[in-house]
Amino acid sequence: DEDPGDIEDYYVGVASDVEQQGADAFDPEEYQFTCLTYKESEGALNEHMTILASVLKVSHSVAKLILVNFYWQVSEILDRFKSNSAQLLVEARVQPNPSKHVSTSHPPHHCAVCMQFVRKENLLSLACQHQFCCSCWEQHCSVLIKDGVGMGVSHMRTLFPLLPNEELRKKYRRYLFRDYVESHYQLQLCPGADCPMVIWVQEPRACRVQCNRCNEVFCFKCHQMYHAPTDTPQSRNDCPKCNICIEKNGGCNHMHCSKCKHDFCWMCLGDWKTHGSEYYECSHYKENSDIVNQSQQAQAREALKKYLFYLESLQLEAQTYQWIHEKIQERVMNNLGTWIDWQYLQNAAKLLAKCRYTYPYAYYMESGHRKKLFEYQQAQLEAEIENLSRKVERADSYDRGDLENQMHIAEQRRRTL
Numbered sequence: 001d002e003d004p005g006d007i008e009d010y011y012v013g014v015a016s017d018v019e020q021q022g023a024d025a026f027d028p029e030e031y032q033f034t035c036l037t038y039k040e041s042e043g044a045l046n047e048h049m050t051i052l053a054s055v056l057k058v059s060h061s062v063a064k065l066i067l068v069n070f071y072w073q074v075s076e077i078l079d080r081f082k083s084n085s086a087q088l089l090v091e092a093r094v095q096p097n098p099s100k101h102v103s104t105s106h107p108p109h110h111c112a113v114c115m116q117f118v119r120k121e122n123l124l125s126l127a128c129q130h131q132f133c134c135s136c137w138e139q140h141c142s143v144l145i146k147d148g149v150g151m152g153v154s155h156m157r158t159l160f161p162l163l164p165n166e167e168l169r170k171k172y173r174r175y176l177f178r179d180y181v182e183s184h185y186q187l188q189l190c191p192g193a194d195c196p197m198v199i200w201v202q203e204p205r206a207c208r209v210q211c212n213r214c215n216e217v218f219c220f221k222c223h224q225m226y227h228a229p230t231d232t233p234q235s236r237n238d239c240p241k242c243n244i245c246i247e248k249n250g251g252c253n254h255m256h257c258s259k260c261k262h263d264f265c266w267m268c269l270g271d272w273k274t275h276g277s278e279y280y281e282c283s284h285y286k287e288n289s290d291i292v293n294q295s296q297q298a299q300a301r302e303a304l305k306k307y308l309f310y311l312e313s314l315q316l317e318a319q320t321y322q323w324i325h326e327k328i329q330e331r332v333m334n335n336l337g338t339w340i341d342w343q344y345l346q347n348a349a350k351l352l353a354k355c356r357y358t359y360p361y362a363y364y365m366e367s368g369h370r371k372k373l374f375e376y377q378q379a380q381l382e383a384e385i386e387n388l389s390r391k392v393e394r395a396d397s398y399d400r401g402d403l404e405n406q407m408h409i410a411e412q413r414r415r416t417l
Helices: 004-008 017-021 038-056 060-069 074-083 085-091 134-146 156-162 166-183 294-333 343-356 358-364 369-393 400-416
Strands: 033-037 123-125 131-133 187-189 197-201 208-210 217-219 236-238 245-247 254-256 263-265
Touching: 033 038, 038 060, 038 074, 038 166, 038 197, 060 074, 060 085, 060 166, 074 085, 123 134, 131 134, 134 156, 134 166, 156 166, 166 187, 294 343, 294 369, 343 369, 343 400, 358 369, 369 400
Parallel strands: none
Antiparallel strands: 033 197, 123 131, 187 197, 208 217, 236 245, 254 263
16 A cells, blocks of 8 residues: 555656657656666676776776776766776775885784784784784774775775674675665666666666656655755765765764765865864855845745745645545455556556646746746646546546547646746
8 A cells, every 4th residue: 555645756656558648748857768687787786897907908897897987988088998997996996106106114924913923824914014913804894894885995805804704704795785886877776675776877867767667766866855956955975085965964074875885075175184173164165154144034035935836736635635545445345346447546646646747847937927937837737637636536426538639638738847
């Protein structure tokens, strides 16, 4: 059963029969995307890795690191490789930066973490030659994976022997795949609960996408609830290091990315190490102190009235949807048909909510000739909405074909608007 409260989001059920009725007309909200399974997306990613490894003459694991660090922008990678291949490997963290090389001063056979003397074969190091014992490496990698970090080391053959059990190895594979997808500019994991689908788009934009498995609808760009006509909410920012979307839920400007562990300032996005000691005020970012004045307070009050007016219209459709839901349930319980028989009524209620969602566009539109034209067309749509709403409420008195015809008219008006 569907949750009646879901109707507050106009886009719930975008794959309904209503969309098919006007399929021949242009839909300005249409956005091309493809839903892939984990296996399909993993195959596509591996194909990219194989091709790049062949072109650059590097190993498969090195190609992975390069692609992830450059967000799978193959053309940019090839250009950088042609201009300075050594610098490309440094930026992709394949090779250490020569200018930052620190000489090791620890005695041989000595772990720099636990300060214990161990046998030479039990010491491991990266290209920087800092040696640590296998036990410390194992604990370090285990903690990283338990914290959900997958991209610290991308070479499975190197890392697997350091993981003490199969459960951690499975987590590592899962986190590694997640990081591959999140770093790809054309891919997004479906945010639906336990949904194993990946959304692919040709051109990444802040548009509405819907998973064909769990029907979750979200904004492709910020991976959150679809928020048109507004831009990405001001409470969200991208991590300046790994570009993952981060939502601020507190007052402090000191942000810590849970994915890459980068610390930065929310206001200026600068590295927190070089930022200073300001926790609630950023010296690099100052707003205009003259913003708050009496006239703007008056504008805010008018905007609030306007917002409440449009909000009330949307809430009325939520009540209508709940009433229809209860009506269908009553008929099914009385053996007057099945849920499938009465599905068209639910589709009508969903269309009503979609049509009402034109109010946020009116709310955010600036005054002028364009808004007057918009409100005129909106009035035409409202007339069709009222006809549809009346027929939905009196569904027993109207033929199904008549109601579906009214749905088609309302949908065409909505698309025109």
